[in-house]
Amino acid sequence: MSGFRYSYALNQWRQSPTSFVRLEDHERAFKTLSVSGFRAVELWAGTGRWSNLGRPEHLRLNYGSSAGFVGRLAECGIDAVSSLTWDPSAPAAEEGFDLRSTSRPADHARILAAVDPYLDLLTELGCDRIVVRATEPAGRIGADLDVGAVASVLERIGSAAKDRGVRLAADIDCLSPLRDAAGIASLLDSTDPDLVDLSLSTADLVVAGEDPVAIARRHVDRIGHVHLKDSHFVDSENAYLLPGAEVDMLQGNAGRRIERWFFEFGSEAGLVDAAAVLGVLGESDYSGWVVLESDQSPEPATSAMLNAWYLTHIAAAGFRAAARTEEPAR
Amino acid sequence: MTWKRWSYMDHWITGTPQGPRQPTFNRNHTERYLRQLETLGFTGFDTFGFTLPIYASLYGSVPAFERALQDHGFVGLTGVFAAYPYATDFAAPHRRETHDRIFADFERTAAAVDGLAVENVIVMPTNTYFQVEPVTDETIKITAELWNRVGAMLAPRGLNLTCHFEFWGAIRTEDELALFFEHTDPELVGFFCDTAQHTIAGVDPLALFRRYRDRCRGFHFKDTQRVDDFDAYRTAPDAELMATGVPRWFYEMGTPEGLVDFPALMREILDSGFDGWLTVEHDKADLGGGNFAEATAVAKWYIDNVLDSVRGGAA
Numbered sequence: 029m030s031g032f033r034y035s036y037a038l039n040q041w042r043q044s045p046t047s048f049v050r051l052e053d054h055e056r057a058f059k060t061l062s063v064s065g066f067r068a069v070e071l072w073a074g075t076g077r078w079s080n081l082g083r084p085e086h087l088r089l090n091y092g093s094s095a096g097f098v099g100r101l102a103e104c105g106i107d108a109v110s111s112l113t114w115d116p117s118a119p120a121a122e123e124g125f126d127l128r129s130t131s132r133p134a135d136h137a138r139i140l141a142a143v144d145p146y147l148d149l150l151t152e153l154g155c156d157r158i159v160v161r162a163t164e165p166a167g168r169i170g171a172d173l174d175v176g177a178v179a180s181v182l183e184r185i186g187s188a189a190k191d192r193g194v195r196l197a198a199d200i201d202c203l204s205p206l207r208d209a210a211g212i213a214s215l216l217d218s219t220d221p222d223l224v225d226l227s228l229s230t231a232d233l234v235v236a237g238e239d240p241v242a243i244a245r246r247h248v249d250r251i252g253h254v255h256l257k258d259s260h261f262v263d264s265e266n267a268y269l270l271p272g273a274e275v276d277m278l279q280g281n282a283g284r285r286i287e288r289w290f291f292e293f294g295s296e297a298g299l300v301d302a303a304a305v306l307g308v309l310g311e312s313d314y315s316g317w318v319v320l321e322s323d324q325s326p327e328p329a330t331s332a333m334l335n336a337w338y339l340t341h342i343a344a345a346g347f348r349a350a351a352r353t354e355e356p357a358r
Numbered sequence: 359m360t361w362k363r364w365s366y367m368d369h370w371i372t373g374t375p376q377g378p379r380q381p382t383f384n385r386n387h388t389e390r391y392l393r394q395l396e397t398l399g400f401t402g403f404d405t406f407g408f409t410l411p412i413y414a415s416l417y418g419s420v421p422a423f424e425r426a427l428q429d430h431g432f433v434g435l436t437g438v439f440a441a442y443p444y445a446t447d448f449a450a451p452h453r454r455e456t457h458d459r460i461f462a463d464f465e466r467t468a469a470a471v472d473g474l475a476v477e478n479v480i481v482m483p484t485n486t487y488f489q490v491e492p493v494t495d496e497t498i499k500i501t502a503e504l505w506n507r508v509g510a511m512l513a514p515r516g517l518n519l520t521c522h523f524e525f526w527g528a529i530r531t532e533d534e535l536a537l538f539f540e541h542t543d544p545e546l547v548g549f550f551c552d553t554a555q556h557t558i559a560g561v562d563p564l565a566l567f568r569r570y571r572d573r574c575r576g577f578h579f580k581d582t583q584r585v586d587d588f589d590a591y592r593t594a595p596d597a598e599l600m601a602t603g604v605p606r607w608f609y610e611m612g613t614p615e616g617l618v619d620f621p622a623l624m625r626e627i628l629d630s631g632f633d634g635w636l637t638v639e640h641d642k643a644d645l646g647g648g649n650f651a652e653a654t655a656v657a658k659w660y661i662d663n664v665l666d667s668v669r670g671g672a673a
Contacts, residue, residue, distance in 0.1 A: 329651040334394060
């Protein structure tokens, strides 16, 4: 029996610039996840005063300190921060809206400087995992991807993280030029296993036309983080190559006009075999986090409860027992 | 002790391709709804009498719907709520000429739940205050006649008739409640304590439970952040949605501004020996941008993390 643990990503609670800002809204999400059986949360990096869980300085200001945040989580029934996702290419006001690419060596020093505050934060939070988006979308990079450069900066981030007890997991999303099996293998082959893990994102793999079970089996020794979510669609037309794929593809602006790609588990149209993925992890020595998401859901609380239901009844019999002991009703 | 009998009152709005709808939009949405309640650990399910035909349509019959509930860990359909909020020529409990019609309605309800797990038939015993006023001893006594009669019909079928009072209904004050209960048979007409409705009406639900504990058949655990100190209960045509300056009266348990002392009530319940269902209700949770899924989760978190820690005074 593997020792992996479940967590839930908070990203989808922030659906608009002014949403999920007040602390009582955070608290409601924490309680929703706790009572649904999740005892850890994943943070995501952001920018601006309203992204107050997405910037280290804002988190500390809102909760008094990192310890204050951890304490509030505990009061709501959340025991840990599992991980934090960070996109080095995402411009942040706090960094002067710096435009960086992991594939441009000239940007690497600035990327390393930018991740530093996050590593400090993770150390303070007792969190040992940073999930770093490996590349920006293919449509933005064009044909210039230098896998060696990407690998180099990931290793450098991984090394800085390791020094603080944090491991890096590379997130290869469905818009990445490395999204297919060959691309994933090329990045993993180019990086030091001691410094760079793979974040297995099941839905992104399905969208990319890959089988997440096969990818999990192939790279099981490199998996350091899992995003477990479902998708109903395969990008069979390579819409990810569109220059504005984040909108054109993922928000249905072009192509097949699919406005929502990612879903909670349990619908007939779902393409991810979560039980099989968890089976591969269970047979391995994987002991990291399995993070579920409400990504793209209009109702993140509903999706969280449905994901919990799915884990309990379909995919992971031990999920509920680990989270809460329930006695039968009279 | 950890209270085992938590039920959920069937209020929910969910997103559909046709906009916000009730889960009975189709069976898929109903299934998603039940999965969420199961995830949270509810084991009882109360619904409305008027929703029973819809569930029968979706599942083939009401018993088939109850089996679906049981597949989701519920003991079954545990309560049915019936109401005539608006006085009409056909249904006005304070007017005797409508009693036969109302009685017949409850005969049909009883038949519809025959053989199911239903324990309580919960009724809103009056119409809106503004339609009944002046509320007099006579209107209350006539109302009591009706519910004595309905309760006598339901009792042999194993169903408790229990009265749920609204802050805007024509029995709302302590004196009105006392008169009503004085003229109803405790064995046939129960008290159902909606914590928010009584609080809004300026009546302490804890004191009411203490007074009517022997005939209390259940609770709606919901909160409010406002007492009606400006006669909103007389608002026509509706005080729940149309009261000036109060767009939302009801809240789930666990909000800092909530007025109901749930731990104190829980302690009293534990000490009392009450062994019925405690029902979570937060109707209209979608007002002001809220949503039922999160409100229900927050309420159940409050149960698991606050109310479960409450111990009776004898403990």
